[in-house]
Amino acid sequence: MNDNTRFLNNRRTDLALEERESFEEDDVEIKGVVLEEEYDEEQNIKITRVEIKDERGAEAMRKPIGTYITIEAPDIAGADEGYHEPVSKLVAKYIEELARGVEGKHVLVAGLGNRSLTADALGPQVVDNLFVTRHLVREFGTEFAKRNKMESMSAISPGVMGQTGMESSEILRGIIEETKPDILVVIDALAARSVSRLNTTIQITDTGISPGAGVGNNRNALNEESLGVQVIALGVPTVVDAATIVQDRMEEALRKRGFSEQEVYQFLSEMTDQDVSNMFVTPKNIDDSIKRISYTISEGINSVFYKAPTAAQS
């Protein structure tokens, strides 16, 4: 693989899966990166597990060392409620796996993003459907919690910097310092490269969220190193960067017409994204999709941290 190709692929995706796909020969092992796939034909759900093992892998993938699990469920966009249960069970399974056990732990869930921007409202909408329990556990005691199979869960939607004047990381660091959770689960809307992954894919990782990963901007990162607690990040791609979509379509068109690698490279490097920076592409039915998938994720999280909701009511 030559550098030019790498440049062309140097477009924004928050999915480790897509980063991995950007390498041309799909079958060749990238050093330091392990890829596993599973497919449930009946449910039409594909699970991909990308493990970045060492620094070499991290550099190649431009993502931190850790485990990235992707649930691809193309049918989840549809209206069938029955389909959501297997997906929410998978969400629960992988959160529990990455958390290495949740019993007796206090979890803080943070719904990142802007509540009033549909494509960015995933995090706040997930939080709106959580069944928080920390105040109950504190009031009625751990015996009560144990009897009801209830861990201690708290949750917050910190808003975005344009609304608060603060970084989400500042707000969360303060709350963590004050309330001492064992695990932070962060929910966020992601950017994908492929339009077909929008609102159908859930990525769960134990690496947290690292804006501008590797650039030393660690203060704004939400990960174990910066926060001192275990961090699990759960994201759904809801947008594609407008510049990325333009470049991808153009590259595809040029290749189809027989342009050489070199020519494609030259062509694209002359383009400017100026007027589409700060623009994103999103589907027209994004409101329905977000409502649906945020509900599925809430169900998954609720079921991890409160295993017997029925009993507790009675």
Place this chain on the structure above:
Amino acid sequence: MNDNTRFLNNRRTDLALEERESFEEDDVEIKGVVLEEEYDEEQNIKITRVEIKDERGAEAMRKPIGTYITIEAPDIAGADEGYHEPVSKLVAKYIEELARGVEGKHVLVAGLGNRSLTADALGPQVVDNLFVTRHLVREFGTEFAKRNKMESMSAISPGVMGQTGMESSEILRGIIEETKPDILVVIDALAARSVSRLNTTIQITDTGISPGAGVGNNRNALNEESLGVQVIALGVPTVVDAATIVQDRMEEALRKRGFSEQEVYQFLSEMTDQDVSNMFVTPKNIDDSIKRISYTISEGINSVFYKAPTAAQS
């Protein structure tokens, strides 16, 4: 102008202004279309008036015969509240002009679009800030209304077909039949071609809204012919079609590299929009922009139909 060029420009815009710009030689008169421009340097506001005079003009512009006034106010996206007043005054002025007088008339305002999709929420948000008066006029009488310089205003946000199972035109036709307004003002989010026009431009027209204009789909149109009342449509472009943005960037890149008209045409005609159909491009701060500009429009409408709000309170 050859046909190829026309084809290339055959992309979606709801602005008569942009349709007019798509003709190559800007200075040449298009038969049946009159263009006038005005520029207020101090306020940095440009007014363009496109009059489509006859069928020939309508065909060339692919828009119905009538008047299209566009207010371009690039600074309206900023935070300065003082700037909104001149824009809302212009909105009021042109509504009043196109309505050919409002005294003693009953106006129904319809805020089209999907309240839960930020880029489509312009109409409902405008309606949320209106000061409706029809029930007051009915209760306290026309003498009261006259004394308070209050016309009769009603308003509705009919929702979108995916939420209601009905066309907006069906809902509005029923309400008009029942409540007999003299004027319908429809507010809607539009699609533009140029990213720079998003959330900075207001189009006001006396032609109403004609989905698939000229294709005989008149039943869903919202215009005087189909509804039997005067219709004024007020729109703000909030999105660019994703396929349009891809094609426009590509065309620009190809031209810059010296491709001939014919080659550009061939190139683009081979592209497929498949995976970006039903996708739109919108700025990241669309929530703020919509909140701001819908408030400006509400103020404009309120001031047309209720000229002395202060007096009425006392």
Place this chain on the structure above:
Amino acid sequence: MNDNTRFLNNRRTDLALEERESFEEDDVEIKGVVLEEEYDEEQNIKITRVEIKDERGAEAMRKPIGTYITIEAPDIAGADEGYHEPVSKLVAKYIEELARGVEGKHVLVAGLGNRSLTADALGPQVVDNLFVTRHLVREFGTEFAKRNKMESMSAISPGVMGQTGMESSEILRGIIEETKPDILVVIDALAARSVSRLNTTIQITDTGISPGAGVGNNRNALNEESLGVQVIALGVPTVVDAATIVQDRMEEALRKRGFSEQEVYQFLSEMTDQDVSNMFVTPKNIDDSIKRISYTISEGINSVFYKAPTAAQS
């Protein structure tokens, strides 16, 4: 029963059940009114059926002739999701019974009330969770609908007069005229007398909604007589009138201290409600309750008019 008692009980309730309870001797038959009760001990759900048979009954009950079914499910306020299913099944059962069959019918659901006032948002929230199908049936045909066990459903939240300047009845009459449904289902928040019924009780009736029932204000009524289509009204008490709660507590206190019927009557008739008119009493957790019970009702309605949602997706 003397007149004084009747006066004391002359306070606002939208529940036929509570109107019936206001008669002192519960066991004595009121002429023209039949009462039946059922109790499901396991689920702790009580069903009461009040049938007003004739004019005499209507006058005594101050409600129109027809059937009033009340589902009292005190546990529905709790967080247990499993509990909602039996309630939503009962909702479906009684809608289907009162509609005397739904096959091949087109239903319009109207969510009355003010979306931005929590205690009044029941109707709009129910509509937000409906799976409307009318546009699908029109696009894909009745064969498609039949195969998928889908009736034609449309829905609207018309807003309140302070927002629209129009009566809900005007808006709905227009839409009905235009779209010709066979059945109108109206959802509305109700006023109860008893605090304990708030958010735990669902009333379903085939009499529609008659503001100021019997006062000749029929134009604003939503019933078969005024609209020309079958009307089923579904309501949940979410508030108690502030004046009612004050009078009830006072009456109770006076009786407890041995005041005579006559004295209680005199005492209360001297009170003025002036400063609590236009005030209502509602529980602090009304937001959770409304969210929960509106979801239960949506599920019930969806299951009546779309019996095989899963199949339709595949």
Place this chain on the structure above:
Amino acid sequence: MNDNTRFLNNRRTDLALEERESFEEDDVEIKGVVLEEEYDEEQNIKITRVEIKDERGAEAMRKPIGTYITIEAPDIAGADEGYHEPVSKLVAKYIEELARGVEGKHVLVAGLGNRSLTADALGPQVVDNLFVTRHLVREFGTEFAKRNKMESMSAISPGVMGQTGMESSEILRGIIEETKPDILVVIDALAARSVSRLNTTIQITDTGISPGAGVGNNRNALNEESLGVQVIALGVPTVVDAATIVQDRMEEALRKRGFSEQEVYQFLSEMTDQDVSNMFVTPKNIDDSIKRISYTISEGINSVFYKAPTAAQS
């Protein structure tokens, strides 16, 4: 004043003004409490300043030592926009006074309360309309801020315990620890005794918010002592406690009928609030009132901490 009377008046109000009124002889000085009144006849705005000077005053008033300024503006509920300006100017004036200067200070504004419960949404709605600047000041520097007369403002709506599992005080303490503001301004919906004060009255105090004041529950208090920063609390009464309204009406009725102090006392002490605890009374148009008054307060706060918004844009 005898103890019985005091007991009768021992009902919930968050307004120092109403606490003061509960003392029978209005003209007699309460030791340790200074009362000043001002009335602007033209604007129909009354300003009351209650200063609690020492422990004796604090005990009598059941409120912490400090200054309580109340703006009573009965006309603010109306639709006249012109009226809001003088009120927002008063809000600005008293915040600046109680803050003893704001130049060069960093303020954090906290909008307490439940966004999805209309009567409790004042705080979040105020925050939604703030113009936060802390991130701008950090990015562009203090020179830029100074030139634009912009102080550093951040803001958060922490939600309520049922949504987050955390006390607001925990969340705010963490954020304050992390971001080090000089002043905390807390906005909250209050409970009043008098229905006529709902949504027409603004209380501004330098004592912060002390739930269960004086009961040693200091950990949940939001005041200078517990947080280590200056705290200004700004509140608007939006509800009356249901038990309070019942007792007040009953007391009034009993007195009118000539019951003695002793008898009234006995009567009320036998009543139970059981079924109206956790219930509140609120006006039917609370959504409009909250929208309006929260906008007025936002304007006031914005103008204190950003004195030249226009200049900054240019």
